Amino acid sequence: QVQLVQSGAELKRPGASVKVSCKASGYTLTDYNINWVRQATGQGLEWMGWMNPKSGDTGFAQKFQARLTLTRDTSIGTAYMELSSLRSEDTAVYFCARAPREIPPAISWFDPWGQGTQVTVSS
Amino acid sequence: SYELTQPPSVSVSPGQTARITCSGDALPKQHAYWYQQKPGQAPVLVIYKDIYSPSGIPERFSGSSSGTTVTLTISGVQAEDEADYYCQSSDSSGTYAVFGGGTQLTVL
Numbered sequence: 001q002v003q004l005v006q007s008g009a010e011l012k013r014p015g016a017s018v019k020v021s022c023k024a025s026g027y028t029l030t031d032y033n034i035n036w037v038r039q040a041t042g043q044g045l046e047w048m049g050w051m052n053p054k055s056g057d058t059g060f061a062q063k064f065q066a067r068l069t070l071t072r073d074t075s076i077g078t079a080y081m082e083l084s085s086l087r088s089e090d091t092a093v094y095f096c097a098r099a100p101r102e103i104p105p106a107i108s109w110f111d112p113w114g115q116g117t118q119v120t121v122s123s
Numbered sequence: 124s125y126e127l128t129q130p131p132s133v134s135v136s137p138g139q140t141a142r143i144t145c146s147g148d149a150l151p152k153q154h155a156y157w158y159q160q161k162p163g164q165a166p167v168l169v170i171y172k173d174i175y176s177p178s179g180i181p182e183r184f185s186g187s188s189s190g191t192t193v194t195l196t197i198s199g200v201q202a203e204d205e206a207d208y209y210c211q212s213s214d215s216s217g218t219y220a221v222f223g224g225g226t227q228l229t230v231l
Contacts, residue, residue, distance in 0.1 A: 035220070045158075045166065045209050047220040061219055062124075095165055106220045107213040109156040111177060113165035 002026040004034075004096050004114035011120050017084040020117045022096030029077040030054040033099040035110055036070065036081045038092040046092075050105040053079060059105055086121045093118050125149060125214040127223035134229040141197040143226045145210030148191055155193040156211045157186060159204075160225075166209065170195060197228075205230045 003025040010018050022034060036048040049060035051070040058070045069082040079096060094117045097110035127147040135141045145155060155173050158166035168177050170186035173193055183198045193212075197204055210223040 037222075044225040045160075045211075045222040047211075047222060050220075059218070097166075104217050107153055107217045109168055109171040109211070110158075110166075111168040111171075113167075116165055 002098070002112060004098060004112060006094075006096060006114040006117045009118040009120070011122065012086050014087055014121055014123055016086050016121075017082055018086060018119050019080055019082040020094050020096075020119070022079045022081070022114050024077045024079075024098075027098075029072065029079065030074055031101065033101050033105050033108070034070075034072075034079040035097045035099050035105070036068075037095045037097060037110070037113075039095070039116075040089075040092040043092075048081070048094075050099065051079060052101060052105070054101070083119075086119075088121050091119065091121045125219065125221050127210055127212060127221055129208075129210060129223040129226045131224070132227045132229065134231055135200050136231045137202060138199055141200050141204070141228055143195045143197075143208050143210075143228065144192055145194070145212075145223045146192045147212060147221075147223075149215040150188065150191050150193055150212060152215055153213045153217065155186070155188065157184075157195045158209045158211065159206045160209065161206045169208075200228075200230055202230050204228060 005023045007021040030053045035050045053072045067084045072079045097113040099108040157170035160166040173188040174186045
């Protein structure tokens, strides 16, 4: 059964960084791209960026280009999303989602999604 | 920046047909995808490449496309279909993925 299993909830202070993990289960991480999407409470979905775990190539929404880092550890089948300089507006649930690698990253569909990781930014 | 426009809410009675639209200037050039999201859960893909259904999605879910508008149709709506629905596509250059604002489907 194909799954993406994300790390647990995080509470961070403004100005700190957060790193969320996304472990592939039931398939090989490098066979598909990974996208990251976030959702503030009661709000819609917001695309953040993508990574090709095989090549390490990445792409970002303009809004996140300066603060977002996407990495992976292929030896353990895990992708990571790190967001720096956190502010209260970054409080949201962060999702990873798998996308077909043979389709250009920003125009592919996302299936399946991880269960989501709540990140709360508060002083 | 590029935007996809969805109605905030749609209401139907059980057994009726629900239609949720998504409009965007680049939709004639880029495929659209649809996701269902229930409270406290991750989104689930219900339509890909405008008209195709992933395996395991009930046949009552279908998609169509016409010009700058794509439509998700749920025929014979059931109570379990009550959820938020999001369309997703890309800007005309295929550089950025974009989501619509979401439509809350209420089954009366």
